[in-house]
Amino acid sequence: MPLAEAVKYVAAAYAAVLVGLVAYLVSAGMRIARLQRDVRLFDEELKRRGDGR
Amino acid sequence: MAFRQFRALLRKDIVSELRTREMIASMFLFVVLAMIIFHYAFTVHAGNAGSGGSGDLSLFAGGMLWVVFVFGALLGLNRSFVHEKDEGCLDGLLLCPVDRVIIFLAKMTANLIFLGLIQVLAVPVFVVIFASGRIATHLPAFLALIVLADLGIAALGTLLATISMNTRARDLLLPILFLPLVIPLLIAAASGTSTVFSGTAGGGSLLARLAFLLVYDGVFLVLAYGTYDFAIGE
Amino acid sequence: MESTSTAALDRFDRPAGLKLATTTVILAAAGVALACGLLVAFWVAPTDASTLGFSQKIFYFHAPIAETALLAYGVAFVAAVLYLRREDAKYDRLGVAAVRLGLVFSVLVLVTGSIWGKAAWGVWWAWDARLTTFLIACLLYAGYFVLRGTVEDDSRRATYAALFAIVAFVDVPITFFATRLLPAGLHPVVLGPQGSGMAARDLVAFLISMAGMTLLFVGLLRIELGIEALREELRDLKYRLGS
Numbered sequence: 001m002p003l004a005e006a007v008k009y010v011a012a013a014y015a016a017v018l019v020g021l022v023a024y025l026v027s028a029g030m031r032i033a034r035l036q037r038d039v040r041l042f043d044e045e046l047k048r049r050g051d052g053r
Numbered sequence: 054m055a056f057r058q059f060r061a062l063l064r065k066d067i068v069s070e071l072r073t074r075e076m077i078a079s080m081f082l083f084v085v086l087a088m089i090i091f092h093y094a095f096t097v098h099a100g101n102a103g104s105g106g107s108g109d110l111s112l113f114a115g116g117m118l119w120v121v122f123v124f125g126a127l128l129g130l131n132r133s134f135v136h137e138k139d140e141g142c143l144d145g146l147l148l149c150p151v152d153r154v155i156i157f158l159a160k161m162t163a164n165l166i167f168l169g170l171i172q173v174l175a176v177p178v179f180v181v182i183f184a185s186g187r188i189a190t191h192l193p194a195f196l197a198l199i200v201l202a203d204l205g206i207a208a209l210g211t212l213l214a215t216i217s218m219n220t221r222a223r224d225l226l227l228p229i230l231f232l233p234l235v236i237p238l239l240i241a242a243a244s245g246t247s248t249v250f251s252g253t254a255g256g257g258s259l260l261a262r263l264a265f266l267l268v269y270d271g272v273f274l275v276l277a278y279g280t281y282d283f284a285i286g287e
Numbered sequence: 288m289e290s291t292s293t294a295a296l297d298r299f300d301r302p303a304g305l306k307l308a309t310t311t312v313i314l315a316a317a318g319v320a321l322a323c324g325l326l327v328a329f330w331v332a333p334t335d336a337s338t339l340g341f342s343q344k345i346f347y348f349h350a351p352i353a354e355t356a357l358l359a360y361g362v363a364f365v366a367a368v369l370y371l372r373r374e375d376a377k378y379d380r381l382g383v384a385a386v387r388l389g390l391v392f393s394v395l396v397l398v399t400g401s402i403w404g405k406a407a408w409g410v411w412w413a414w415d416a417r418l419t420t421f422l423i424a425c426l427l428y429a430g431y432f433v434l435r436g437t438v439e440d441d442s443r444r445a446t447y448a449a450l451f452a453i454v455a456f457v458d459v460p461i462t463f464f465a466t467r468l469l470p471a472g473l474h475p476v477v478l479g480p481q482g483s484g485m486a487a488r489d490l491v492a493f494l495i496s497m498a499g500m501t502l503l504f505v506g507l508l509r510i511e512l513g514i515e516a517l518r519e520e521l522r523d524l525k526y527r528l529g530s
Contacts, residue, residue, distance in 0.1 A: 009405060035521060219438070221438065230430050233423050268461075280371070
C-alpha cells in the first residue's frame with residue numbers, strides 16, 4: 001500500500017478514537033448535569049416539605 | 054439422600070411433561086419446520102436450479118444441525134421454569150430443605166433429556182435429508198459430540214433460564230444472554246459435525262473439538278455450581 | 288490477607304471531597320502519556336518493514352485500547368465476585384462503571400481494528416480471532432445492560448448483574464480459543480507485529496501508550512463511579528420523598 005493511502009487510514013483510525021472519546025465525554029457530562037439537576041430539585045422539594053410540616 | 058431428592062425432582066419434571074407433552078411436541082415440530090425452512094432458504098441459489106431444487110447442502114449440514122438445536126433448546130429452556138414460577142411451585146421448592154444445586158442438577162438433567170429425545174427423532178431425519186447418510190465412519194465420535202454439546206447447552210441454558218425467569222422480560226431476555234455465550238459451543242459442535250458429515254478430515258481435529266466441548270462443559274458446570282444459590286434467589 | 292489485597296478496591300468509594308481534583312490530575316497525566324506515546328510512535332519508532340508498512344502505526348492505540356477493554360472487564364469480574372461475597376452496593380456500582388467503559392473501549396477496538404483491517408488486509412471485516420472475540424464481548428456486555436434494565440429490585444439486579452459479569456468474563460477467553468479451532472481463513476496471517484517481535488523503540492511507544500490508556504481508564508472509571516453515586520443519591524431522595 002502506498003504511503004499516501006496508508007496515512008489516510010492511520011489518520012482515520014486516530015480520528016475515530018478521538019471522536020469516540022469526545023462523544024463519550026459529552027454523554028458523561030450530560031448524564032452528570034441531568035443527575036445533578038434532578039438531585040438539586042428533589043433536595044429542594046424535600047426541604048420545602050420539611051418546612052411545611 | 055441427595056440422590057433421592059434429585060430423582061424426585063427429575064421425576065416431577067418428566068411426569069408433568071408427559072402429562073401434556075407440549076414442550077416435546079412443540080420442540081420437535083419446530084426442529085422439523087426449521088429443517089424445511091433451511092432447505093428452501095439455501096437451495097434457491099441459481100446453481101442448484103438445475104438439480105430440481107434439491108441442491109447438495111451437506112457442506113452446511115453441520116452448521117444447520119446445531120442452529121436448529123440451539124434455537125430448539127431455547128424454546129424448551131424458556132418453558133422449563135414458566136410453570137414453576139406461575140403455579141408457585143418454585144416457592145414450594147425453595148421452602149423444601151433441598152440443596153439449591155440439586156434443584157439445578159435436576160432441572161438441567163430434565164432439559165438434557167428433552168433435548169436428547171428430540172435429537173433421537175430428528176438427527177436421523179436430518180442425516181438422511183441433508184447429509185445423504187454419510188456418518189458411518191465417525192459414528193462414536195459423532196454421538197460423543199452430541200452428548201457433550203447437549204450438556205453444555207443444558208448447563209448454561211438452565212443457569213440463564215433461572216436468571217431470566219426472575220426478570221421482567223423473561224423469554225425476551227434469555228436469547229440475548231444465552232446466544233452470545235453459546236457461540237463457542239456452536240463453533241466447536243458445528244465444525245465437528247461438518248467433519249463427520251464430510252467424512253474426510255482426520256480424527257485429530259475432531260478430538261480437539263471434543264476436548265474443547267469437554268472444557269466448555271466443565272467450566273460452565275463449575276460456574277453454575279458456584280453461583281446457583283444466587284441465581285435462584287432466596 | 289484479603290483485606291490488604293482488596294484495600295485498593297475499597298478506597299474507591301471515598302466521599303467526594305478530593306475526588307474531582309485527583310480525577311483531573313489522572314486524566315491530565317493520561318493525556319500527556321498518550322501524546323508522548325504518539326510522538327515516539329510517529330517520530331522515533333521505525334516504519335514497519337513488513338507488508339503492513341505505515342498502517343502499522345494504528346497499532347499504538349489499537350492494542351492498548353484492546354487491553355484496557357479487557358482490564359475493564361476484569362475489574363467488573365473482580366467487583367462481581369466481591370459483590371456476591373459481601374453484598375455491598377458499592378461493588379455493584381464499580382461493576383456497572385467498569386462494564387460501561389469496557390463497552391466504550393471495545394467499540395473503539397472494533398472501529399480501529401476494522402480500519403486497520405481495511406488498510407492491511409483490504410477488507411473492512413475479517414473473522415480474525417481477536418476481532419471476533421471483541422465483537423462477541425460487545426454483544427455479551429450489551430446484554431448485561433439489558434439484563435440490568437429488566438430487574439426492579441436493587442439487590443436482585445445487582446446479584447444477577449454480578450452473576451452475568453462473572454459468566455461473561457469467563458466466556459471471553461473461551462470464545463477466543465473457539466475461533467482458533469477454525470482454519471485461519473482467507474486473510475493473510477499478519478495478526479500484528481507481536482508475532483515477529485517488537486523492536487525496542489516500538490516497544491517503548493507501545494508501553495507509554497499502554498500506560499496512558501490505563502490512566503485514562505482509571506480517570507474515566509472515577510467519573511463513572513461519581514455518576515453512579517449521584518444516581519444512588521437520587522434514588523435515595525426519591526425514596527424519601529415518596530414515604
